[in-house]
Amino acid sequence: MSLDTQFLTLVTMVASGVVVSALFDTYKLLLRPTPYWNRVIVDTLFFLTQSCLVFYILFLSNGGILRFYLFLAVLLGISTYYAILQSVYTSFLNTFIQIIQSAYQFVKxxxxxxxxxxxxxxxxxxxxxxxxxxxxxxxxxxxxxxxxxxxxxxxxxxxxxxxxxxxxxxxxxxxxxxxxxxxxxxxxxxxxxxxxxx
Incomplete structure (x- = not known):
């Protein structure tokens, strides 16, 4: 792989970590079931789906070649999301949901x-x-x-x-x-x- 490809893959994996974390928060807020065993099963399916999505993005970036630093890049993206972006995103998501609910009630x-x-x-x-x-x-x-x-x-x-x-x-x-x-x-x-x- 060229240096440009490696850098693009690294940035893509960091962004994938951020996106996966945001999707998990969205899933927890909107779709996560309440019963424990249902939650375990659905969480497992969610993470499997996200893993396939990340690998597909990796495949588009460098042909699916795995490197150890790419796992670190994903963890960096996840850490960045929970340290900096989570509060902003969840606030935006809650506001968006309230707007949708208000619009639904108004139309109703x-x-x-x-x-x-x-x-x-x-x-x-x-x-x-x-x-x-x-x-x-x-x-x-x-x-x-x-x-x-x-x-x-x-x-x-x-x-x-x-x-x-x-x-x-x-x-x-x-x-x-x-x-x-x-x-x-x-x-x-x-x-x-x-x-x-x-």
């Missing part, structure tokens, strides 16, 4: 207000109109039913009257439960929307 709120809430309000309005129409129809039917029963009641046997009365009470209870269930569901949905928008 905008989409919720612009798209989701209008659709939910429209569905609520449609359901309220349908329930209102059904309630009016139900009341009209009950009025007609009451008039008809009043007119033909003398001619209806007692057991038929009792059956019709029980049927009417059952239908009325079902309608009341349906209206209460719909009202309860939409009130809960409205509270969730208010909490999400606040």
């Amino acid at each position: 709120r905008i989409l919720n207000k612009v798209l989701l809430q209008p659709i939910v309000r429209l569905i609520q309005l449609i359901i309220a109109i349908i329930v209102g129409i059904l309630s009016v129809i139900w009341k009209i039917l009950m009025m007609i039913y009451s008039v008809i029963i009043f007119l033909i009641r003398p001619f209806i046997p007692k057991f038929v009257q009792n059956y019709l009365l029980n049927l009417l009470v059952t239908c009325s209870r079902i309608m009341t439960r349906i209206k209460k269930g719909i009202r309860k569901f939409w009130n809960k949905r409205r509270r969730k929307d208010d909490e999400a928008s606040s």
Whole structure:
């Protein structure tokens, strides 16, 4: 190897040590699992991957020729990172993550207000109109039913009257439960929307 190639390889290995250390801090902050054995396995895979990456960079620099001073160069890069650059990089990384999270929350709120809430309000309005129409129809039917029963009641046997009365009470209870269930569901949905928008 020429002197220029050796110098380029040396600088590349120092830079590789810095990059590997920065990647490890990024991995610890974003992807490292909590359970111990999972962490051991994933850490091992991470370091194997980084070793392959460093060797690939070495291969591009000098054809993959290993020298003892190259290991020292990588250690120098790692030491330089942890001594000088780690605090700056981790501070930048934390700030960047906070910016991304804030942007995500902002976009989420905008989409919720612009798209989701209008659709939910429209569905609520449609359901309220349908329930209102059904309630009016139900009341009209009950009025007609009451008039008809009043007119033909003398001619209806007692057991038929009792059956019709029980049927009417059952239908009325079902309608009341349906209206209460719909009202309860939409009130809960409205509270969730208010909490999400606040």
